[in-house]
Amino acid sequence: MSGAVLVVGAGFAGAVSARELADAGHAVEVIDRRPHVAGNAFDGPDAHGVLIHHYGPHIFHTNSDRIFAWLSRFTRWRPYEHRVLASVSGRLVPVPINRTTINRLYDLNLDGEGVARHLERVRVPHPDPPDSESLLLSTIGQDLCDRLFRGYSRKQWGIDLRQLDARVAGRIPVRTDDDDRYFTDRHQAMPADGYAALFARILDHPRIRVRLGVEFDPTRDGRGRRHVVYTGPVDAYFGHRFGQLPYRSLRFETEHHPGHALVQPVATINHPNEHAYTRVTEFKHMTGQQCAGTTLVREYPAAEGPPYYPVPTAASAALHRRYQDLVDATPGVSFVGRLAEYRYYNMDQVVAAALRTAARIADRLAGASPAAGQAAASATSE
Structure with missing residues (x-):
């Protein structure tokens, strides 16, 4: 042409x-x-007929009415609010950090004001955090930083938090209420027929x-x-x-569970410390697909392979x-x-x-x- x-x-x-x-x-x-x-958003059925995202989970969210309307020309939507738990010290706690996270990790019963006072006590103030470590220490303190983020970031990026730009940690909010949604954008949804169908129509x-x-x-x-x-x-x-x-790349490992409707309580569970993988995703939470069996996908960050993340x-x-x-x-x-x-x-x-x-x-x-x-x-x- x-x-x-x-x-x-x-x-x-x-x-x-x-x-x-x-x-x-x-x-x-x-x-x-x-x-x-569809690039890295490509989805399709696995060998067992379960719809998965072949390059890791993609959850659409935006505060822009214009962008949501533009994409809506090419798809119907399935409303979906993403929730993530982290496996820490044998317990599953919400990420981003909220009141439930603090109370469950430390066996406390704080209200919102109590959580705010707790974070104020443990944080290590920094007037202008130059990196992700400084930013996290200045907002949540040493222990939460180490238990929830340091190991995860080392696996994900191959470097320590202190080497990462502060904007990486800045993407993760800290809450004092029980809001356990990963995103709070006005529009949160999944293409009803999948991403591949959305791109085919575009x-x-x-x-x-x-x-x-x-x-x-x-x-x-x-x-x-x-x-x-x-x-x-x-x-x-x-x-x-x-x-x-x-760039950081990813390697994926799938595990099918026949006869199970769902295995995990939420779509994604982060594993910041114990394993070589960073997270495990169960896509039926996102897609709402009704079928026999379910598939889990583990993500292993890698230095070599197709580029995913700058x-x-x-x-x-x-x-x-x-x-x-x-x-x-x-x-x-x-x-x-x-x-x-x-x-x-x-x-x-x-x-x-x-x-x-x-x-x-x-x-x-x-x-x-x-x-x-x-x-x-x-x-x-x-």
């Missing part, structure tokens, strides 16, 4: 960008190295062509394109010129700035998404970034069209 916009990647960033550009009247070709659309457009199992070569595949939208790792686009940016440290931020200079000097290519922007985005944030990017590209292409050029020349001659 010479002359079309090329979108590299069929995850949220790529699919949303492609649909917006197609709706604006542009021919779009979407390629992805995987044999399916990409179902006469101006969109999708090719799967296709590797992207920036020195070859961008030629003759009106524009390129790139959603892969930014360092890979430039041939790792300054070295590889650090590693938010001062060193990686400095290396990314060097790649960002190359991005800024690369005309005709837009970099969007978690890997391309090297940002720890939530799904709704990726959608928002893709909508902004597509709008900018559409405006640029409209201004570069032959008709626009003739109008500009006419206006100049007058």
